[in-house]
Amino acid sequence: MSTALITGASRGLGVVAARRLAAQGWTVLAGCREPGRLAETLDPALDIRPIALDVADDASVAAAVKEAEAHVDSLDVLVNNAAIVGEMVEPAEAGADVLREAYETNVFGLVRVTRAFLPLLRRAEQPRLVMVSSSLGSLADMSDWRWENHPYLAYPSSKAALNMISVMYARTMPDVLVTVVNPGFTATDLNDHQGTQTVEEGADAIVAAALDTTSPSGRFVERDGLVPW
Template identity: 45%
Template sequence: MTETTTALVTGANKGLGRETVRRLAGLGWRVFLAARDTARGEAAAAELVEDGLAVEFVPLDVASEDSVFAAAEAVKARSGRLDVLVNNAGVVDSGIPVTDVRGDDVRDLFEVNVFGPVRVTHAFLPLLRASENPRVVMVSSSAGSVPDAIEWGKTYGPVLGYPSSKAALNMITTQYAIALGDIRINAVNPGKTATDMTGFSADSQPVTEGAEVIVKLATVGPDGPTGEFFDNDGLVPW
């Protein structure tokens, strides 16, 4: 008998994370909807369960070592393995001018966007290794591509934290891919998507389109790509 595929998505109470949970559970997968706030996470999971999907809430604050460890223990107890990890949780800068940004401002953002995916990937590695086809998707951004970020900064004004955090995440992806030959691990750029992060701006695509590339890399087979950066149109230059 084929075992049900298991997946966990961080920052999944809303936006692209929630849509990714919906899509993966729609494939008949068992999906752990991870969120830092219990009320918001349980409410999001309950809505998807009402739609008949196999979704389970797991409390997980990517900025907390203890919370990530507890989440990995909870998934271990419930399923014994994890086939797909989607590191989706992310935050943006608070809008402070570049010259006024203090080290602590950048540290808070890196806690979520950079140290978070490392913390979560490290904690879930034993569970991923128990899978026959383990996959990790790092939800990055075109802001993490150096030429794109320079162009953006010149046009709209420079930003310190978010682009540098996503560039770091991209590099982390390449190094994990070298280290973990048995795991497919890729970075993706969903593209500008209507979520709280973009203020649902009018020029944004719907979450259904943004989640497309996340789902694509979450569903690759054992011969699929690893250590690459994708958007909906294919490979993205680092």
Template identity: 40%
Template structure:
């Protein structure tokens, strides 16, 4: 098992706790992504499942105060980062017998959920983050159509208590990773181009 992180100290600690090998990677930096792929190619030679989980919310500016630079940073990390990592790791995925990519999206990127007054997503205003996660979902479905030899699926972990939200989430990390684990461990015939949460398929 491999664990990638931008922060080397935190990444190594997390990898040690999980019994994983740490690989340093900054998804906003082409050279860092290429170096990470080369590291894995040299050490493991392939990967079976790639989980694109890097994400930031951006600053606390209101929608009225949001700048292009702030939005670009969020989109670069959350959406373009998926593109960089996926492209760099495709050869390693194709060396696997049943390769799969799991992209971590969010209900905040769903038109249906953000317009449903019964859902918490409808109460949140986060233009850059929501747009970036909508992009992640669309990248997933586009990749699923483009690559017949690699499964691409997306997962909404739900409102999970992590550093991303200051630990205010209502789910535990275990609950928030249920659907990620499902997609990462399911069989090769499970399907591609899907979006799920821990309760099942999502409508977008």
């Protein structure tokens, strides 16, 4: 039986990825701030177990580790999916407070969760760490003027930080397969459903990375192949 923990799994990409893995026989721990509300929406035929998890809170993460250990002996996959957009302020106007809000979830949160759950992850035979990023975190893509319609600082820079953290994890943890994924411009609450992909399409790269046990560690991928850093 394969097991996974997905953060930010109450809606959008997180809950769809949870359902798809559970449909393949996985036990999925769905980390979210309101597990009771999520439980009411789930198919009882799927082994999805909501657990309380606020990635921006140390005590919540520590409690979630204990709760996870009550459900599973190990984690095959940890999916760091939880993210917020933060304030959409242009670079010249953005202060540290603007970045701090987005970084608390998108950067510090994933570090907090990864460090806390790493012992449980390392009990698996083929541990995988899936980091949900964005093409907005690609320095190569953001240097292209095609992206001039997104001139804000907090979210893209937080995803660029996620990318570097992921590369460092891949370089220093050879026992864990680390994959960074770009879901693509997906219609979710995060962008007021303006995305051009369905949530199912957006979850493709996440699910593929969770299932993958043979690719090299430290890649940045999307549905159609590699993404430039």
